[in-house]
Amino acid sequence: MATVEGYVPLEKLDEREYRRRIRAWTLYDWANSAFATTILAAVLPVYYSQVAGATLPSETMATAYWSLGLSFSLFVSALMAPILGTISDVMRGKKKFLTLFAGMGIVATGLMVLVSTGDWLLASILFIVGRIGFTAANVFYDALLPHVAREEDRDLVSTRGYALGYLGGGLLLALNIVMIQLLPGTWGPRLSFLSVALWWAIFSIPIFTQVPEPPAAPVELEGNVIAISFKRLAKTLRDIQQYKELFKFLIAFLIYNDGIGTIIGVAAIYGAELGFGTLELILALLLVQFVGIPFSLIFGRLPNKAEKRRPLFLAFILFNLIALPLGGIIGSRVLPGEITGAPLPPYEDTATAVGEGTYGVDSEAIRYTGEWEMETIPAEELRTDTDVTYAITAEPGAQYEIAFNGQRVKITYSTGPDRGIWAVYLDGEPYIDEDTGEPFQIDGYRATVRYGVNQAFTADEPGEHTLTVVNTGERNPASSGTLMTLAQISVEPPLRQSNLGIILGLILAVEIVGIVFALLTGKALFSGLAEKMDTKRSIILALSVYAVIAIWGYFLNSTIEFWFLAWMVAIVQGGSQALSRSLYASMSPASKSGEFFGLFGVMEKFSAVMGPALFAAAGAFFGSSRPAVLSLIVFFFIGIFLLTRVDVEEGRRVARMEDAELLGAAATD
Numbered sequence: 001m002a003t004v005e006g007y008v009p010l011e012k013l014d015e016r017e018y019r020r021r022i023r024a025w026t027l028y029d030w031a032n033s034a035f036a037t038t039i040l041a042a043v044l045p046v047y048y049s050q051v052a053g054a055t056l057p058s059e060t061m062a063t064a065y066w067s068l069g070l071s072f073s074l075f076v077s078a079l080m081a082p083i084l085g086t087i088s089d090v091m092r093g094k095k096k097f098l099t100l101f102a103g104m105g106i107v108a109t110g111l112m113v114l115v116s117t118g119d120w121l122l123a124s125i126l127f128i129v130g131r132i133g134f135t136a137a138n139v140f141y142d143a144l145l146p147h148v149a150r151e152e153d154r155d156l157v158s159t160r161g162y163a164l165g166y167l168g169g170g171l172l173l174a175l176n177i178v179m180i181q182l183l184p185g186t187w188g189p190r191l192s193f194l195s196v197a198l199w200w201a202i203f204s205i206p207i208f209t210q211v212p213e214p215p216a217a218p219v220e221l222e223g224n225v226i227a228i229s230f231k232r233l234a235k236t237l238r239d240i241q242q243y244k245e246l247f248k249f250l251i252a253f254l255i256y257n258d259g260i261g262t263i264i265g266v267a268a269i270y271g272a273e274l275g276f277g278t279l280e281l282i283l284a285l286l287l288v289q290f291v292g293i294p295f296s297l298i299f300g301r302l303p304n305k306a307e308k309r310r311p312l313f314l315a316f317i318l319f320n321l322i323a324l325p326l327g328g329i330i331g332s333r334v335l336p337g338e339i340t341g342a343p344l345p346p347y348e349d350t351a352t353a354v355g356e357g358t359y360g361v362d363s364e365a366i367r368y369t370g371e372w373e374m375e376t377i378p379a380e381e382l383r384t385d386t387d388v389t390y391a392i393t394a395e396p397g398a399q400y401e402i403a404f405n406g407q408r409v410k411i412t413y414s415t416g417p418d419r420g421i422w423a424v425y426l427d428g429e430p431y432i433d434e435d436t437g438e439p440f441q442i443d444g445y446r447a448t449v450r451y452g453v454n455q456a457f458t459a460d461e462p463g464e465h466t467l468t469v470v471n472t473g474e475r476n477p478a479s480s481g482t483l484m485t486l487a488q489i490s491v492e493p494p495l496r497q498s499n500l501g502i503i504l505g506l507i508l509a510v511e512i513v514g515i516v517f518a519l520l521t522g523k524a525l526f527s528g529l530a531e532k533m534d535t536k537r538s539i540i541l542a543l544s545v546y547a548v549i550a551i552w553g554y555f556l557n558s559t560i561e562f563w564f565l566a567w568m569v570a571i572v573q574g575g576s577q578a579l580s581r582s583l584y585a586s587m588s589p590a591s592k593s594g595e596f597f598g599l600f601g602v603m604e605k606f607s608a609v610m611g612p613a614l615f616a617a618a619g620a621f622f623g624s625s626r627p628a629v630l631s632l633i634v635f636f637f638i639g640i641f642l643l644t645r646v647d648v649e650e651g652r653r654v655a656r657m658e659d660a661e662l663l664g665a666a667a668t669d
Contacts (some may be wrong), residue, residue: 007063010150022157024206025148029161030139031203033169034196035109035134038176043448047189048123055118056445065381069124073131081139081598095213098140102204105133110197113190142581143597146590158582159300162574163293170200172291183285195314245651246587251329256543256639259632270625271562275496280559284566299575301534310476310530312522319514320571321545327551328564329508341498341559353405358490366489371399373452396473396482407462408492418481419444425468430456498559507567535583536648540640542576546637554630587651589658
């Protein structure tokens with residue numbers, strides 16, 4: 001029987017060393033989740049559009065370039081993952097590849113501190129390199145799981161990693177938000193990118209130093225290692241019948257993870273479409289990060305036969321499945337709209353002011369003073385809700401004015417190299433910039449022309465107001481002219497009003513009742529069901545919660561419902577993904593963990609395609625994102641159905657036999 005030099009089976013490790021390796025492995029989730037929160041989700045996408053892509057012709061083009069970079073990085077990662085995973089098995093180099101790609105991602109992220117106004121190409125290159133490094137490193141990180149945790153501990157260890165990831169990513173994101181608010185200019189976001197690189201690098205040290213290189217199946221290295229890896233991967237795919245249960249799970253994962261990923265990706269955009277404020281959305285994101293920590297750990301204990309509190313945990317989750325939707329819906333109907341964030345009645349026209357609506361440059365609601373020249377702009381460039389006529393003036397002192405009944409009004413205009421500086425007045429008084437305390441002015445200069453630029457102004461109270469914009473005749477030193485432009489003016493719907501303190505208090509009250517319910521009824525009512533909760537059934541439970549989320553998401557229309565819904569997402573987001581990882585690890589041969597987690601990575605990347613595509617198609621067909629959210633229920637129903645067809649024990653038996661054959665004594669001694 002063959003042995004692997006330097007390898008000590010997990011069963012023979014002393015408990016102190018075993019726990020030390022687990023801590024080192026889970027800490028990498030803490031380290032790299034900073035990239036997921038700050039770079040992928042919260043800060044870089046906005047910075048790319050508003051700063052790095054400021055010289056692009058439009059925000060739409062900036063968004064398109066960002067999406068192109070995202071898609072390209074995902075494609076390259078999906079292409080590389082199975083090959084690199086197989087090579088790491090052949091060369092016994094999982095740690096080496098983890099170090100290489102993590103280092104690549106860290107360096108690229110740190111260099112983002114150099115990205116300034118107009119540096120969209122540099123930002124794109126660094127983002128693509130960073131995303132590839134982040135994604136590829138995760139393949140080798142996940143592949144280490146079966147070599148770090150014993151089979152009976154993998155659910156707990158995997159969910160502990162996700163919990164630490166939520167905590168680490170959330171803490172640094174909160175710190176970065178403070179930096180962005182306090183530091184001048186673009187230094188807040190730029191130093192946030194540098195902080196992600198430092199965080200990622202420092203907290204990755206334990207996994208590099210304390211987790212040893214695991215064993216792999218012995219391979220005769222005759223010829224090129226890449227060619228050998230391709231042959232071995234091709235053989236695995238040809239022998240797919242041997243791993244039938246594993247591949248059945250992969251298909252189920254591909255489908256249901258698509259729904260999960262789409263909900264994560266579109267939550268903020270969907271909330272913005274419904275009219276929720278930016279602060280409410282950012283705080284909801286942080287809520288999911290931190291609430292996900294305890295619930296990830298709870299889900300990790302559900303399949304653990306040695307856990308005596310399983311009935312209590314199950315009772316608590318099932319209580320939330322029912323109580324959170326009921327609490328959110330009833331609260332939105334019973335409590336005042338000023339607390340719940342429910343939509344208020346629309347503003348209507350009065351004898352002296354126009355109400356809610358969009359008004360083109362030819363509308364009688366807009367009064368012009370001075371000399372104006374009309375120019376026709378192609379509709380695809382103009383991007384307004386009215387016609388294609390664009391008003392433009394070259395005369396300083398010209399102005400436009402609208403009397404409106406409402407609280408918030410938005411102007412749409414263009415910027416360019418020949419634009420000047422415009423003053424804004426609300427009810428005859430200079431509009432004050434909240435950040436500086438000085439009168440607000442619009443600097444229309446931009447190196448390249450950009451249409452469809454929006455700027456909103458808010459009065460202290462709803463009612464009749466007058467907005468006036470004046471061409472001051474001043475200009476940016478770089479500008480070649482003093483033009484002022486206008487495309488349309490929109491009187492916005494009533495601002496949603498909510499009391500997040502009361503809403504959070506109501507959620508906590510529901511959770512306290514849930515804890516009491518679990519303590520009183522858990523063992524009596526749920527012990528039998530808890531005994532049946534293995535890893536697969538725990539994932540199915542999480543997907544059932546996601547199905548309720550998709551249904552509720554179709555109907556919700558208040559801030560209180562959005563926050564109750566976000567809490568539901570936090571309950572299952574970490575647990576569903578962590579248990580999927582551990583279940584896959586249990587059915588994969590440990591000797592081929594790099595190869596099989598490479599395939600797992602491919603499925604993760606493909607699952608980022610179908611859900612957004614279905615969401616976009618449903619939104620375009622129905623003209624609203626509500627049916628698009630509801631359509632995601634298909635992924636969860638199909639995923640649950642396919643999961644019920646997976647024989648997990650058979651998959652684990654095949655994996656053990658493969659390891660026994662390939663690793664010999666190292667796998668069995």
